[in-house]
Amino acid sequence: MKAIAYQKFGNTEVLQTVKETKPSIQPNQVLIKVKAVSINPMDWKIRKGEMKLMSGSKFPKHTGADFAGIVEAVGPEVTHLKKGDAVFGVVKNLMKEGALAEYVAVSASLVWKKPEHISFAQAASIPVVGTAAATALQKMGTIKPQTKILVNGATGGFGMFLLQLLKQKGADVTAVSSTKGLAYAQKWGASNVIDYTKVDVLEESITYDIVVDLSGKMGYANAKRIMKPKSLFLNPIPQPIDIPTSLINNLFTGKKHVVILSSPSSKIIDTLRSAIDKDLQIEVNKVFPFEQTMEAYQYAEKGGYVGKIVVEIG
Ligand SMILES: NC(=O)c1ccc[n+]([C@@H]2O[C@H](COP(=O)([O-])OP(=O)(O)OC[C@H]3O[C@@H](n4cnc5c(N)ncnc54)[C@H](OP(=O)(O)O)[C@@H]3O)[C@@H](O)[C@H]2O)c1
Structure with a gap:
């Protein structure tokens, strides 16, 4: 073969x-x-x-x-x-x-x-991005209508699943993407969109309860500027050092750095199958x-x- x-x-x-x-x-x-x-x-x-x-x-x-x-x-x-x-x-x-x-x-x-x-x-x-998005959703815990979520790098494979899973939960999501992705981010459920080629989200005065960085270009140290005092930074692209340092960091601050390491399973695929049967594109x-x-x-x-x-x- x-x-x-x-x-x-x-x-x-x-x-x-x-x-x-x-x-x-x-x-x-x-x-x-x-x-x-x-x-x-x-x-x-x-x-x-x-x-x-x-x-x-x-x-x-x-x-x-x-x-x-x-x-x-x-x-x-x-x-x-x-x-x-x-x-x-x-x-x-x-x-x-x-x-x-x-x-x-x-x-x-x-x-x-x-x-x-x-x-x-x-x-x-x-499998890979769907599982990662479902895992990110689990790490977010309870999402209330007023929970403000930022997804940076929102229109690749991972973001496509995450935005739509969040939409099915009725979440308030701001999506950061390049110009081409903006219409997709809206279609997939983002309430607000930011074009990273025109606006630096780190320079905006809005703060978030949850920041997910799918681009790997923001990083926790920068993200802290736009995180609320008690908030989550979800990192699916960790460096090996991030795993121990995030655990230590999280003992001393309300701004938690949470690493996402997902692994596909039948349980997660069942969740994704239900989302796809509803309307996930x-x-x-x-x-x-x-x-x-x-x-x-x-x-x-x-x-x-x-x-x-x-x-x-x-
Ligand atoms: N931990 C895990 O279990 C796990 C599982 C799956 C994936 N991942 C990782 O998660 C990341 C995302 O996965 P993916 O499959 O969605 O990758 P992807 O399709 O390459 O998506 C990354 C997105 O980031 C955007 N981007 C690039 N530069 C940016 C910037 N400066 N600001 C904001 N957005 C920017 C890209 O948009 P443009 O192309 O339009 O610039 C692209 O849409 C990858 O690094 C992947 O390895 C981790």
Whole structure:
């Protein structure tokens, strides 16, 4: 079968199309014929060697955590899926595995039936960012109508889920995005929008109960200027040092720094499925064929788009 692999850390040029043996499955696994894989920033952070501590430096490496496809075979312990089911899922260890291939063998506990009314490209866009958004929502605790929430970097994959989950809760959200994203942020439920190319939200006099930084460019130290005395800063892009320092910091201040480390589970996917059944929209900005995987990553890494980028495997 064909697969995408790389033999050294680097830019998109290290991505190669290779021939590999079709994987075999363990008793608790399913073999998926992959139809779509969505791109996440984590893919290129790993590929560039920024996550070496967790990914290790053993090659070849594969890429693409989120997938959708058709079940080709199931292990004897698998009861909730059968050959021919349309499914979506995520690889178990995204630091070491990847789904950008014709077939992928994965733990059945991380594979779910695809909602019928969405495409394979949309389904492949759910697990990583959907789970992260649902986890962020849990960390926010009780949201009252007067709770003021700022989402910075609001119209990428993560923001798309988070804004719409918050909308379903009736939250008061200010979304910060580039000019292209403003209309989407409004459509996805933001009460106010700020164009970061024109206005610096840190220079505004408004303060918030919750600040979520999905761009990684604001940081807790800066965000404190626009946080209320008792408030939360949610950080899904922590540096290793942030984990212990946030715990110590939080003992001495009402402005809490909370790190988000999410991990997909059937419980969270059920929550997302209900939200999708209500009205949560999944925007796929652009779909690339498998042969243009390198171009897909170049496009994704440049930024400046709304929603998700997907590679389809014919
Ligand atoms: N901890 C976890 O479990 C977890 C899970 C999933 C994702 N993440 C991380 O969360 C982050 C967001 O994920 P994503 O998939 O949504 O990424 P994304 O699609 O790349 O979205 C990032 C957004 O930030 C915006 N942005 C860039 N510069 C900005 C600035 N100066 N001010 C405000 N916004 C700015 C971008 O807009 P433009 O492109 O228009 O500039 C883009 O919409 C990533 O770093 C990802 O690795 C963490």
